[in-house]
Amino acid sequence: MARHNGLSFYKRRKKISATVVREVFSWIFGILVSVFFAVVINYFYGMTTNVVGVSMEPGLCSGQTVFVDRFLYLLSSPKAGDVVIFLPNGNENSHYYTKRVVAEPGDKVLIKGGVLYVNGEESTLITEKIIDPGIAANEFTLKSGEYFCMGDNPGNSEDSRSANIGPVKKENVIGRVWFRMKGKTGGIGFVK
Numbered sequence: 001m002a003r004h005n006g007l008s009f010y011k012r013r014k015k016i017s018a019t020v021v022r023e024v025f026s027w028i029f030g031i032l033v034s035v036f037f038a039v040v041i042n043y044f045y046g047m048t049t050n051v052v053g054v055s056m057e058p059g060l061c062s063g064q065t066v067f068v069d070r071f072l073y074l075l076s077s078p079k080a081g082d083v084v085i086f087l088p089n090g091n092e093n094s095h096y097y098t099k100r101v102v103a104e105p106g107d108k109v110l111i112k113g114g115v116l117y118v119n120g121e122e123s124t125l126i127t128e129k130i131i132d133p134g135i136a137a138n139e140f141t142l143k144s145g146e147y148f149c150m151g152d153n154p155g156n157s158e159d160s161r162s163a164n165i166g167p168v169k170k171e172n173v174i175g176r177v178w179f180r181m182k183g184k185t186g187g188i189g190f191v192k
Helices: 018-045
Strands: 047-050 065-069 083-086 097-103 108-112 115-118 146-150 173-180
Touching: 018 047, 018 065, 083 146, 097 115
Parallel strands: none
Antiparallel strands: 047 065, 065 173, 083 097, 083 173, 097 146, 108 115
16 A cells, blocks of 8 residues: 655544543543642631630630630530630721630539629639629520639620620620640640
């Protein structure tokens, strides 16, 4: 058979291998999944804020950066002892408040003689003497979805005792503080 060495107006189409196509799509899929998980993890666990004021000293100091878990309270509710951040009365123009939950919905709260009582028992969460009982000078019961939050340093804390803040509603809680960066009084570590 004779070979045609002349001009040819027909180009051979190159076939794209199915394996190459699968490999490219698997890489694209892997990258998209990785980006998705990075965004989700960063949204739920990577939110940071700074502590404002000295109300949480000595554990957390003013200006210290803390990481906030926003996912936990989608599945559960804050518990006594949790350190949370919230917007007082849902005020979007306010800074985030960082306080400890000392009483949960249904609990009876009273501050008498400088001591916090929850359900008639002395609370172990706030150990400093409380000078100003605020709205807790008379015993009251927290309603459904309400939390009584106080600073660990109650002498220098604007918290649920203040009439302008009062009990914190669950929908105003942004999340639980779970990790702190190095600050003046403490190193890097998990928040208790």
